[in-house]
Amino acid sequence: MxxxxxxxxxxxxxxxxxxxxxxxxxxxxxTSQKPDSVLEVWKKYYTELNANVHRGIHTLSQLATEEMELSRRKIQKFINAEHDFEVIFTKGATEGLNLISYILTQKLKKDDEIIISYLEHHSNIVPWQLLCERTGAKLKVIPIDENGILQLDYLDQYLSEKTKVVSVNQVSNALGIVNPVEEIIAKTRKNSDAYIVIDGAQSAPHFQIDVQKLDCDFFVFSGHKMYAPMGTGILYGKQEILESLPPFHGGGEMIATCSFEGTTYAALPFKYEAGTPNVGGNIALGAAVDFIEKTxxxxxxxxxxxxxxxxxxxxxxxxxxxxxxxxxxxxxxxxxxxxxxxxxxxxxxxxxxxxxxxxxxxxxxxxxxxxxxxxxxxxxxxxxxxxxxxxxxxxxxxxxxxxxxx
Missing domain, CATH: 3.90.1150.10 (Aspartate Aminotransferase, domain 1)
Incomplete structure (x- = not known):
């Protein structure tokens, strides 16, 4: 009941x-409010487990690592990713979108095309404009009608062999409009080999996500809009795509070997998780998933x-x-x-x-x-x-x- x-x-x-x-x-x-169960998990980390993860053999580090990786597995199930290492912890959807646009730089060239929609948050506009500036690619925008509904006939016109990225939100933050991402993905797959990016910041709190069924290449969302702490988020990416692309940030955790002569990179997901993560927040994000699943x-x-x-x-x-x-x-x-x-x-x-x-x-x-x-x-x-x-x-x-x- x-x-x-x-x-x-x-x-x-x-x-x-x-x-x-x-x-x-x-x-x-x-941003959503946070249930007490999430706040208690966040507090418990700092009062009982506070230690860095993946780097220590001592008890607190091991326990903190276990809790954060358990959270990753909860999120894997939450979005139905095939592998837990396809789930990358980020600061939020904005960082996820910037990460994707940056690591795709080498995949685009002058006069390639990126398609977004009129309904996008600035976080799904500006990173692609920056990518266009870096590469000489061109941005195309799917228009809306007087009801805010995307005019997908334009997507049909835009899609071509020049299309390298299609990035749209699943739900508009400004209007709440649910976009037909399944249709957008199907049209894109039929007419191009573009990378497909879905901004799920406004959909993850409201309905069930299945990235395998969607068949998107990337999916991003923020934790703080779905009952988790601020500064948390997820980038999902298909294994073969993430493995083929370069890192985003350099530093600790994302290396396999490092010398002055050169560096090799860690396996997924750590390749994209440089530096000390928001361990308490990431664990609490798993607790937010528990709250949603229980409700x-x-x-x-x-x-x-x-x-x-x-x-x-x-x-x-x-x-x-x-x-x-x-x-x-x-x-x-x-x-x-x-x-x-x-x-x-x-x-x-x-x-x-x-x-x-x-x-x-x-x-x-x-x-x-x-x-x-x-x-x-x-x-x-x-x-x-x-x-x-x-x-x-x-x-x-x-x-x-x-x-x-x-």
Missing amino acids: FDIQEIRSQFSILNRQVNGKPLVYLDNAA GHENIQRHENVLLEYAQKQLLEIEGLKVYGEKAKRTGVVSFNLEGIGIASDVGMILDKMGIAVRTGHHCTQPIMDFFNIAGTVRASFAVYNTFQEIDLLVEGVKKAQRMLS
Whole structure:
């Protein structure tokens, strides 16, 4: 049975007040709150196991190594990777995308092409622009329509023997739109030999991921959006691809042998994990996977989808309110503006005075905002612990903001 109060009881921060009001936390697309079970695992590492991993024969180092590698195996199962060494610990999705774009430098040349979409976070735009600057490759962008839906006819037109990378998100952080990545991957496989990169930062918290079924070459996500500590994330890459590409950072852990005459590199995953990792965070990421698995993917997805449907219905009853991507398939996010109120942050500040946390602005997706000819939106984003009562408070807060700002 899915018991929302039992779920909420696992998040101590939800008991606090903000500006004298009970906290209503609706900024989960930026970062989720952390269950006590995850925080306890993180604390336990630093109070009972604190040691570097893979480098010591002493007991604490061995125990810390065992716990972090157990976490890697949990994540392997979580995304259904074929091998645990295809799971690379990173600081987050942004580092994962930058890592991929850097190690692909030698694979591209002048006039090769990289395809992304209009719905991308800046983290899935700028690294590819930098790659184009390094190599002379060209960037092509799949456009959207007035509902924020990708126009895949353009992908058909763009794909060719020049296409070397196709990189798209599975879910838009700004609009919550669920992109048809299965169709994008199928079209790409049929028409090119491009590397396929999926940004799963906004999908991993909301529904089950199967990288083998997707048949993507790379998949990245952040831990902090799925109930784990900040500074954690995962890059998945197919074994044969990661083994064929150069390292990202040089230093400790990623070497097999090192001399002044030359260096050889360690096997996966350590080839891409130079330096001391975020051991406590990586172990706690495994605990976040445990929380999601225990709660159940289907329960999470069902609850969040019902919340989204309810929130959109209630908000659209407010005269002059526009939801962006209203008619698209979405998850976890409702992004909106009030007619005649030019600055979304004004709405956000009024909501904050009522204890309601939302995100306002361009959400690191300025091209989307430019497309809709707006500076930004108010974004409410949901997690498994949110309730219908919180949405009611949001709606009342938006109405109050409309009255005050009109």
